[in-house]
Amino acid sequence: MKKLINAPDSLVDEALAGMAAAHLDLIRVIEPNVIVRADAPRKGKVGVVSGGGSGHEPMHGGFVGLGMLDAACPGAVFTSPVPDQMLAATKAVDGGAGVLHIVKNYTGDIMNFELAAELAQGEGIEVASVVIADDVAVQDSLYTAGRRGVGGTVLAEKIVGAAAEEGQDLATVKALCERVQANVRSMGMALTSCTVPAAGKPTFEIGDDELEIGIGIHGEPGRERRAMATADEVTEMLLTPILDDLPFSSGDRVLAFVNGMGGTPLIELYVVYRKVVQMCADRGVRIERNLIGSYITSLEMAGCSITLLKLDDEMTRLWDAPVHTAALRWQ
Amino acid sequence: MTEIGAAELIRGVELFAERLRERKAELTDLDSKIGDADHGINMDRGFTAVAAKLPELSEADLGTIGKAVGMTLISTVGGASGPLYGTFFLRLGTALGDRRTVSGQEFGAALRAGLEGVKQRGRAEPDDKTMVDAMAPAVDAYDSRIGEADPADALRAAAAAAAEGRDRVTPLVARKGRASYLGERSAHHADPGATSTTILFESLRDAIAGA
Incomplete structure (x- = not known):
């Protein structure tokens, strides 16, 4: 470690x-x-x-x-x-x-x-x-x-x-x-494991050619191990179940949140967001607000999660309201 | 021995603390397969705090000991194990009351009160693959033996039943706790909580049988 x-x-x-x-x-x-x-x-x-x-x-x-x-x-x-x-x-x-x-x-x-x-x-x-x-x-x-x-x-x-x-x-x-x-609905994935300091070794083993779909935020294994895939394919694996679950449908206004798990750089999160925008547009789902960055992480795990929140006017207004914290701040 | 006293209960808790420390890595390892890789670490943290409190409890009654152990666990363990083991010892202590020794039957009633507390707090049912699957058969085995045997024999039966319960649910799919997120993938892994509960009953057995 x-x-x-x-x-x-x-x-x-x-x-x-x-x-x-x-x-x-x-x-x-x-x-x-x-x-x-x-x-x-x-x-x-x-x-x-x-x-x-x-x-x-x-x-x-x-x-x-x-x-x-x-x-x-x-x-x-x-x-x-x-x-x-x-x-x-x-x-x-x-x-x-x-x-x-x-x-x-x-x-x-x-x-x-x-x-x-x-x-x-x-x-x-x-x-x-x-x-x-x-x-x-x-x-x-x-x-x-x-x-x-x-x-x-x-x-x-x-x-x-x-x-x-x-x-x-x-x-x-x-x-x-x-x-x-x-x-609100979310789903996450991991490219690598994380190491709990007190445990001293990675929580799970994952090969260089594998990814874990449906990972939790504690390194608890997901539901499915898959072969490594492109960012666009991964985005589809995460966003399709999210869209189908609520379900989010044409005309819905949403907040799209692409989150890094701790070990994934922002540049990759933007690649994912780009695909989220395309997929939402294909379904007629309108992204009104977004948040991109690592806000709910699993130590140094590489990977991301996607969250969609169906907005109403009040939620949108409250999202825009001033916030002043260590990690989120706007006027 | 037909009675169980404060010294035996304290010894049982001490033995449990020692064994949790020895088997910390093993418990954490089990948890990393189907949970979140912290069970051994958390239990060791809590029982290290408990062990530090035990010397000042040597003159206390059984109820005070049980409640002090429970409160310490609730305040130091976190996770699900803290409230669950904490509730077990709190209810055990409440049932034992202000006595310095109790009969084997009375100790059995206190174990059952602890079990009921765990079921209530965790809302776990048999076969959910949790600590209840080791604790419930252990308490049942104790009860069925205590009429004709002394507490040491009843605790031998209880420890054996706990181990059997732990092994019996290993092939099952977990339905409570973080292991339940795995669905089918949780099958064929031993449950960390059922494993630590088995260690608890083995520790009580060895303390009271004088091993």
């Missing part, structure tokens, strides 16, 4: 210390490892809290700031945070209007957020939760843990964060988050 770290055990703490030092104007880091917006709590504003394992940077800590998250709880690498973190986050951002937990659909995240919500409610804070489950690579049925939460999470955090910033109440913000969840 070759990584720019001091020791696996100190990785998350040291990264948080660096982040806090870099963004003094935006965030502060409180015990036990919670990234909180510098001006939290804001009176009368719904607090928006998310969290998950580390290793997906900039998600979620990079999205704490004006117009997005009020707090983020980073766990160990690829491991959900513990309830103590979400409880501390919830208390730190509660301005009296309640707190929304945005939870990615993983068994551990669900259970730890659930425990924290129970504890926070016990302390008199109103908590609502929305689970993001947008990965079409996973079959949703009563007999599985359901779809994973992936790229759609980034879009939900931006749009919902903007609504909370405007002063919308908890029930409205929650309903909006559910609307984003209902209209």
Whole structure:
């Protein structure tokens, strides 16, 4: 294993210390490892809290700031945070209007957020939760843990964060988050594995002539191993199931998000985006907004994911609203 | 021995912590095949924290020990294992109450309370290929033996049943947790949670049988 770290055990703490030092104007880091917006709590504003394992940077800590998250709880690498973190986050951002937990659909995240919500409610804070489950690579049925939460999470955090910033109440913000969840679909792929620092070796083996379709964001294997293909072929493998799933149809307005998994350069993501534009045009799907870059990653994994969100006027307006965080900012 | 006391419970937890450390790489390896490659790492982190707390619990009652172990796990493990093993020990502790020793039957009732807590928290059913598939047969085997045998014998039966349960579900397709994302590809891999649960019952067996 070759990584720019001091020791696996100190990785998350040291990264948080660096982040806090870099963004003094935006965030502060409180015990036990919670990234909180510098001006939290804001009176009368719904607090928006998310969290998950580390290793997906900039998600979620990079999205704490004006117009997005009020707090983020980073766990160990690829491991959900513990309830103590979400409880501390919830208390730190509660301005009296309640707190929304945005939870990615993983068994551990669900259970730890659930425990924290129970504890926070016990302390008199109103908590609502929305689970993001947008990965079409996973079959949703009563007999599985359901779809994973992936790229759609980034879009939900931006749009919902903007609504909370405007002063919308908890029930409205929650309903909006559910609307984003209902209209967003994603799928990812990997060219290489990633190495969890504490494990010291790649999570899975993959040949130079192979790719993994339907990969999760933790290096958990996808559903299918295929022969290496061109960017256009890969884009088709990802986007066709996404388009067919919702389904996205002619006349729909969408936000298209091409995300890098951590080890794929932007130049390649633009090649993918170019094909996304062609395929959407062929189906009459209108791309109104886009996001291209590495925002929800799996350490150094090479690969990408594609996310489509069917927009309505309000979602578009909230997407355009000002955001000022470490990783996303516009006026 | 017909009673189980605080010293035995502490020894069982200590043994579990030692064995998790020894088998950390193996558990993580199992998890990398069908999960996210962190089970051994997370369990070791949690039980290292638990082991550091055990000395101050040597005079405590059984309930206090169980609850302290559970709370420490919930606060340090993360993932799914933290809430699940944490809930197991919390419920075990609550059922054992403020006693320093309990009968074999009472210990069995506490194990069952722990199992019910795990099922409730994880919403797992038998054959979902989770830790429940090792824990449920272990608790059943303990219960069926404890009427006629001492706790050591009942725990031998429990540990054997846990191992059988773990092996029985290995060929199955996982229906809970991250392994479920794999669909058919999760079949024929041992479940990491069922494996660590088997180690738990083997540790309790060895602590109480005096091995």
